[in-house]
Amino acid sequence: MALAVVERRVDNPVEQPSVERPVVYNTSGCNLWYGDHHALKNINLEMREKEVTAIIGPSGCGKSTYIKTLNRMIDLVPNVRTSGTIEYRGRDIFSKEFRVEELRTRVGMVFQKPNPFPKSIFENVAFSLRIHGIKNKKLVHERVEKSLRQAAIWDEVKDRLHENAYGLSGGQQQRLCIARSLALEPDVLLMDEPTSALDPVSTLKVEELVHELKEKYSIIIVTHNMQQAARISDKTAFFLNGEVVEYDTTDKIFNRPSDSRTEDYISGRFG
Amino acid sequence: MKTNETEKSSIQSMLDKKYRDGRAGRGEKIIPVLLFLMAAVSVATTIGIVLTLIIETFSFFKQIPITEFFTETEWYPFSETQATYGILPLIVGTLKITLIAGVTAIPIGLAVAIYLSEYASRRVTKVMKPVLEVLAGVPTIVYGFFALTFVTPLIRSLFPSVEMFNAISPGIVVGIMIIPTVVSLSVDALSSVPTAVRQGSLALGATKWETTWRVAIPAALSGIIASIVLALSRAIGETMIVSIAAGSTPTASLELTSSLQTMTSYIVQVTGGDAGYGTTIYYSIYAVGFTLFLFTLFMNMLAQRISKRFREAY
Numbered sequence: 001m002a003l004a005v006v007e008r009r010v011d012n013p014v015e016q017p018s019v020e021r022p023v024v025y026n027t028s029g030c031n032l033w034y035g036d037h038h039a040l041k042n043i044n045l046e047m048r049e050k051e052v053t054a055i056i057g058p059s060g061c062g063k064s065t066y067i068k069t070l071n072r073m074i075d076l077v078p079n080v081r082t083s084g085t086i087e088y089r090g091r092d093i094f095s096k097e098f099r100v101e102e103l104r105t106r107v108g109m110v111f112q113k114p115n116p117f118p119k120s121i122f123e124n125v126a127f128s129l130r131i132h133g134i135k136n137k138k139l140v141h142e143r144v145e146k147s148l149r150q151a152a153i154w155d156e157v158k159d160r161l162h163e164n165a166y167g168l169s170g171g172q173q174q175r176l177c178i179a180r181s182l183a184l185e186p187d188v189l190l191m192d193e194p195t196s197a198l199d200p201v202s203t204l205k206v207e208e209l210v211h212e213l214k215e216k217y218s219i220i221i222v223t224h225n226m227q228q229a230a231r232i233s234d235k236t237a238f239f240l241n242g243e244v245v246e247y248d249t250t251d252k253i254f255n256r257p258s259d260s261r262t263e264d265y266i267s268g269r270f271g
Numbered sequence: 272m273k274t275n276e277t278e279k280s281s282i283q284s285m286l287d288k289k290y291r292d293g294r295a296g297r298g299e300k301i302i303p304v305l306l307f308l309m310a311a312v313s314v315a316t317t318i319g320i321v322l323t324l325i326i327e328t329f330s331f332f333k334q335i336p337i338t339e340f341f342t343e344t345e346w347y348p349f350s351e352t353q354a355t356y357g358i359l360p361l362i363v364g365t366l367k368i369t370l371i372a373g374v375t376a377i378p379i380g381l382a383v384a385i386y387l388s389e390y391a392s393r394r395v396t397k398v399m400k401p402v403l404e405v406l407a408g409v410p411t412i413v414y415g416f417f418a419l420t421f422v423t424p425l426i427r428s429l430f431p432s433v434e435m436f437n438a439i440s441p442g443i444v445v446g447i448m449i450i451p452t453v454v455s456l457s458v459d460a461l462s463s464v465p466t467a468v469r470q471g472s473l474a475l476g477a478t479k480w481e482t483t484w485r486v487a488i489p490a491a492l493s494g495i496i497a498s499i500v501l502a503l504s505r506a507i508g509e510t511m512i513v514s515i516a517a518g519s520t521p522t523a524s525l526e527l528t529s530s531l532q533t534m535t536s537y538i539v540q541v542t543g544g545d546a547g548y549g550t551t552i553y554y555s556i557y558a559v560g561f562t563l564f565l566f567t568l569f570m571n572m573l574a575q576r577i578s579k580r581f582r583e584a585y
């Protein structure tokens with residue numbers, strides 16, 4: 001498995017670490033406890049604009065916990081305690097002045113299992129515009145169409161916009177959820193194993209989509225499919241038991257990992 | 272190895288015995304027969320009741336033309352000289368009570384349901400649920416006395432023009448009685464909306480209330496409406512509270528502050544009195560009962576249709 005990755009990477013060995021892009025998320029000394037369970041341990045990560053950052057690691061290592069912390073969806077879990085800081089564009093996401101609703105309009109999220117609203121396809125995408133007070137009909141229509149196009153699902157749904165979203169296939173529902181999270185033109189897109197519930201064809205579609213979206217959005221994607229991480233990401237963070245073992249360019253992580261545990265993991269020796 | 276074999280063979284020999292004496296599975300044939308008989312008895316009883324209702328209703332319409340029953344606007348069965356049987360006043364009385372009950376129960380019931388399913392912590396739910404179950408278990412005659420001896424005097428102390436028997440007090444108390452129905456079915460409807468769907472909304476920057484109001488409630492709407500229809504159906508059929516606190520004056524007036532009579536309380540009045548068998552008054556309770564039956568049947572069917580649609584959603 002690792003071999004295949006190596007081969008592909010050999011074709012273009014030098015990944016130009018172009019001019020350093022601005023930092024979107026800066027996590028420093030972040031810890032998180034579920035009750036007594038220490039789930040994130042001293043996380044330090046810097047994520048940059050218009051890059052795809054993959055988070056990989058075995059089940060239960062804290063990938064979802066971390067990504068849910070980034071948009072504070074973790075607040076919904078009772079008895080959670082955090083320490084350290086996470087800054088989104090220089091603003092402390094835990095501070096009282098930064099409303100959690102605002103954070104979530106800047107940072108969209110796509111979940112592991114597609115979770116469309118039991119509403120029409122159109123209303124699914126228009127929902128966030130409506131709750132944030134955008135009433136202009138023309139603008140709403142434009143945004144809905146554009147988001148559906150960006151999510152590569154427009155052609156499949158343009159003639160059935162007013163049908164219930166539950167009539168779509170799983171892969172279509174997931175792309176609808178991506179469209180939904182793009183409607184507010186967010187800055188960052190968080191994706192927690194967005195393809196784990198999808199068939200291979202839909203998975204490929206979503207992967208291509210991530211590749212295109214990267215032009216406009218910073219993407220942080222959790223995956224436990226290492227080939228996926230290798231295919232689509234610029235940077236990769238390897239999590240193990242709540243710690244970041246290694247964080248570097250994807251090329252480096254997959255071809256010249258500096259920690260033996262990373263090497264073990266990507267060569268499939270555990271996990 | 273050896274012990275294993277002997278054990279197995281001894282179990283097998285037990286099974287041999289079981290099947291040899293022919294008793295095995297004998298009950299299996301009787302059980303469905305018994306169950307069918309039980310089902311048949313209950314269906315037959317229901318059919319019997321409806322048939323009696325229909326037959327006696329026909330007897331009534333032999334004495335009183337059906338046109339009078341539906342077009343006459345006065346209900347004076349006890350008049351010595353000129354008895355009139357126009358159902359309208361009893362329907363108006365029933366609807367007045369139902370309306371007040373609905374106005375009381377729907378907002379409170381929905382608020383409680385939304386609170387319990389969306390906001391309350393486990394601890395609060397643990398306390399509130401048994402309280403509501405007790406509310407649902409209180410005998411309606413107790414509610415009746417509560418209306419007459421507590422709510423009515425309270426209303427009269429605030430608004431002295433309200434009479435001793437009126438629509439407001441029993442209406443409110445019938446409303447209190449049906450709150451648990453609204454709450455429990457609406458909570459069921461709301462909690463069947465997947466958490467993941469709510470999270471989808473919160474992750475878009477919606478507040479908790481926006482998520483409740485624009486995602487959870489619309490998703491549960493048909494279940495919520497079904498709960499309201501079912502609760503109103505109970506209000507229509509409610510008997511004790513109105514018999515005790517609403518009075519016994521059949522009137523088609525829409526006034527809420529004076530004595531009235533509902534379909535159910537008329538039936539109670541007659542069965543409690545001494546209307547002889549075979550008299551017109553005696554038959555009239557069947558005609559009224561049948562009308563009531565049509566009302567509640569319609570409501571229940573409506574509730575069922577609505578909630579079926581809702582179950583298909585997920």
Ligand SMILES: Nc1ncnc2c1ncn2[C@@H]1O[C@H](COP(=O)(O)OP(=O)(O)O)[C@@H](O)[C@H]1O
Nearest residue numbers: 034037039058059060061062063064065066077
């Ligand atoms: N709601 C929760 N309450 C308590 N412990 C949790 C909760 N969610 C996750 N955990 C624990 O935190 C650890 C990390 O979980 P998670 O972030 O979901 O892992 P991953 O997404 O990498 O598989 C696991 O040990 C898991 O059991």
Ligand SMILES: [Mg+2]
Nearest residue numbers: 063064065193
């Ligand atoms: Mg996970």
